[in-house]
Amino acid sequence: MTEEEWTPKIVAFCCNWCSYGGADTAGMGRFQQPASTRVIRVMCSGRIDPLHVFNAFLEGADAVLVTGCHIGDCHYVNGNEKTQVKYEFLEEMLLQLGLEPDRLHLNWISASEGERFANFINDVTAKVKELGPSPLKPAGVR
Amino acid sequence: MVEVGDMLVGYATDENIRSRGASGGLVTAVLAAALEKGLVENVVVMKHINEFEAVPIITDDVEEVLASTGSLHSVPVNLAKYAMGRKVAMPAKPCDAQAVIEQGKRGMIDLDNTYVVGLNCGGSMHPVTTKKMLIEMYDIDPEDVVGEDIEKGKLIFKTKNGEEKAIAIDELEEAGFGRRESCRFCTLKIPVNADLACGNWGVIGDLAGSATFCQVMNEKGAKLLGNAIDAGRIEVQPASDKAIAIRAKVNSVMEDLGNTLEKEIFPDIPDEERMQYYMEQMEDCIDCGACKEVCPVCACGDDAKCTMFHSLVDNYKMSMYHMVRLLHLSDSCIGCGQCSDVCPSDIPITLLQSRFAIPSQRRRDYKPGMNLDTPPFFEVMLK
Ligand SMILES: Cc1cc2nc3c(=O)[nH]c(=O)nc-3n(C[C@H](O)[C@H](O)[C@H](O)COP(=O)(O)OP(=O)(O)OC[C@H]3O[C@@H](n4cnc5c(N)ncnc54)[C@H](O)[C@@H]3O)c2cc1C
Ligand code: SF4
Ligand code: SF4
Ligand code: SF4
Numbered sequence: 001m002t003e004e005e006w007t008p009k010i011v012a013f014c015c016n017w018c019s020y021g022g023a024d025t026a027g028m029g030r031f032q033q034p035a036s037t038r039v040i041r042v043m044c045s046g047r048i049d050p051l052h053v054f055n056a057f058l059e060g061a062d063a064v065l066v067t068g069c070h071i072g073d074c075h076y077v078n079g080n081e082k083t084q085v086k087y088e089f090l091e092e093m094l095l096q097l098g099l100e101p102d103r104l105h106l107n108w109i110s111a112s113e114g115e116r117f118a119n120f121i122n123d124v125t126a127k128v129k130e131l132g133p134s135p136l137k138p139a140g141v142r
Numbered sequence: 143m144v145e146v147g148d149m150l151v152g153y154a155t156d157e158n159i160r161s162r163g164a165s166g167g168l169v170t171a172v173l174a175a176a177l178e179k180g181l182v183e184n185v186v187v188m189k190h191i192n193e194f195e196a197v198p199i200i201t202d203d204v205e206e207v208l209a210s211t212g213s214l215h216s217v218p219v220n221l222a223k224y225a226m227g228r229k230v231a232m233p234a235k236p237c238d239a240q241a242v243i244e245q246g247k248r249g250m251i252d253l254d255n256t257y258v259v260g261l262n263c264g265g266s267m268h269p270v271t272t273k274k275m276l277i278e279m280y281d282i283d284p285e286d287v288v289g290e291d292i293e294k295g296k297l298i299f300k301t302k303n304g305e306e307k308a309i310a311i312d313e314l315e316e317a318g319f320g321r322r323e324s325c326r327f328c329t330l331k332i333p334v335n336a337d338l339a340c341g342n343w344g345v346i347g348d349l350a351g352s353a354t355f356c357q358v359m360n361e362k363g364a365k366l367l368g369n370a371i372d373a374g375r376i377e378v379q380p381a382s383d384k385a386i387a388i389r390a391k392v393n394s395v396m397e398d399l400g401n402t403l404e405k406e407i408f409p410d411i412p413d414e415e416r417m418q419y420y421m422e423q424m425e426d427c428i429d430c431g432a433c434k435e436v437c438p439v440c441a442c443g444d445d446a447k448c449t450m451f452h453s454l455v456d457n458y459k460m461s462m463y464h465m466v467r468l469l470h471l472s473d474s475c476i477g478c479g480q481c482s483d484v485c486p487s488d489i490p491i492t493l494l495q496s497r498f499a500i501p502s503q504r505r506r507d508y509k510p511g512m513n514l515d516t517p518p519f520f521e522v523m524l525k
């Protein structure tokens with residue numbers, strides 16, 4: 001087996017109404033982006049429990065993205081405001097734990113912002129490529 | 143008439159209780175009166191086994207309350223969970239009182255019907271450490287100990303044959319004994335979060351050693367103390383200005399010490415070494431779950447997120463159980479030390495939790511267990 005170039009595995013949690021649409025638009029618009037992104041669709045960013053983020057890292061994600069509708073646009077009134085609060089705690093916790101800040105991001109992306117979604121993924125991929133595999137990645141997972 | 147804000151010095155009218163009490167037996171008398179007059183249905187107190195061992199009991203027997211005089215410095219159990227689902231009066235170290243309030247916020251304790259008699263606390267010790275310390279530092283057989291006292295920064299043990307030996311607490315702590323680590327960086331020394339704040343700081347002159355300083359913190363405290371006076375169980379007098387000043391002075395010295403020790407106990411770990419540090423610290427965890435079981439601010443019960451989604455079979459690099467707890471307790475950990483105390487693998491889990499909780503709470507200017515304020519983020523509600 002030949003040693004391929006390592007590309008970071010990125011888990012992107014997207015809400016059904018906005019950021020998932022953004023991911024879709026990015027695909028349809030054929031914006032160049034790495035194939036190693038795993039999109040996980042949830043109804044609202046408010047559904048993303050920090051537990052899911054831990055699980056993604058422990059299963060081998062090199063970066064995790066928490067995304068949803070822009071503030072004010074959440075389809076469940078203010079689910080994303082709650083996401084923001086939870087995210088602050090989660091971010092502080094993972095930083096204290098010693099995880100590099102570039103491995104966790106929060107971003108609001110609307111369904112029409114395909115290019116923004118693609119740029120975001122490309123940015124994170126470039127940064128994480130420099131960092132190398134996550135320290136939480138289980139042995140044997142690439 | 144007792145009023146909120148009163149600073150009093152008092153003692154039990156019953157000579158026997160007064161002489162057996164840690165400092166005048168006021169606390170015992172107040173608890174007994176609350177039970178006798180039907181203010182509460184039960185009282186939580188410590189039932190002594192010996193100088194190092196005691197069990198918290200929930201009792202409606204006044205005699206059992208009267209037998210519970212004295213401060214046990216080597217029984218660091220947190221009492222909050224004993225107040226759940228009952229109308230009780232209870233003694234409480236500052237961290238007990240914090241946990242009672244946190245459980246109140248979670249609907250597990252009915253704060254309107256729980257009377258909290260706060261005890262000043264300079265710190266408590268782990269019974270196992272204490273026994274080892276007696277052998278190694280005091281050259282005393284733990285079985286021979288009949289009494290213990292703290293005076294002028296020294297820890298004194300009295301033995302069966304009437305001997306006394308005193309060693310400075312600083313010296314004991316330098317040798318790795320003395321107070322639990324959690325108590326060294328704890329800065330809540332007067333339980334201003336309880337209904338009454340009682341202690342021996344500020345008890346001076348003739349009364350030293352045989353009276354308790356008592357600050358009335360709220361209406362419930364006034365009711366509790368007034369009830370004990372009406373029942374003829376205690377006598378109180380206003381504290382002198384000098385007494386009040388001395389108490390405040392000792393408290394501020396202890397607070398400063400706590401802040402200084404915090405810096406020593408939590409040296410900075412460089413960003414790039416932290417992950418390794420935590421992994422090494424948790425390496426010996428046998429996954430017993432005891433640290434969650436004893437946590438006095440946790441109200442999750444058996445179906446908790448930290449345990450439900452955690453399985454050893456996953457063989458993850460870091461325990462999901464601990465990751466969830468580190469996050470969940472960052473706003474509510476009170477640093478009480480219960481988790482470290484029970485860990486069978488001697489993992490300093492309180493120190494690990496505190497590395498997350500202290501900065502998180504400070505950043506938000508929020509200290510759990512002080513009043514009914516909920517953490518700031520609870521303001522995000524459905525409009
Ligand atoms: C661990 C500890 C440290 C203390 N440190 C200080 C101090 O530094 N400065 C100060 O001014 N006062 C301190 N106190 C309080 C002081 O020792 C007296 O309890 C207080 O002055 C009341 O005296 P009393 O005679 O009225 O109490 P008592 O009438 O003797 O009643 C004591 C009550 O305390 C309860 N109790 C005993 N041990 C514990 C325990 N480990 N946890 C919870 N409840 C317990 C008993 O059940 C009893 O109800 C401390 C108390 C404890 C328990
Ligand atoms: S943590 Fe603070 S309040 Fe609790 S036993 Fe230790 S010194 Fe006392
Ligand atoms: S995590 Fe440990 S120190 Fe913090 S409140 Fe729970 S038992 Fe106490
Ligand atoms: S008490 Fe100790 S061994 Fe048990 S789960 Fe907690 S850290 Fe692990």
Ligand code: FES
Nearest residue numbers: 015044068069075
């Ligand atoms: S529906 Fe998109 S964030 Fe709530």
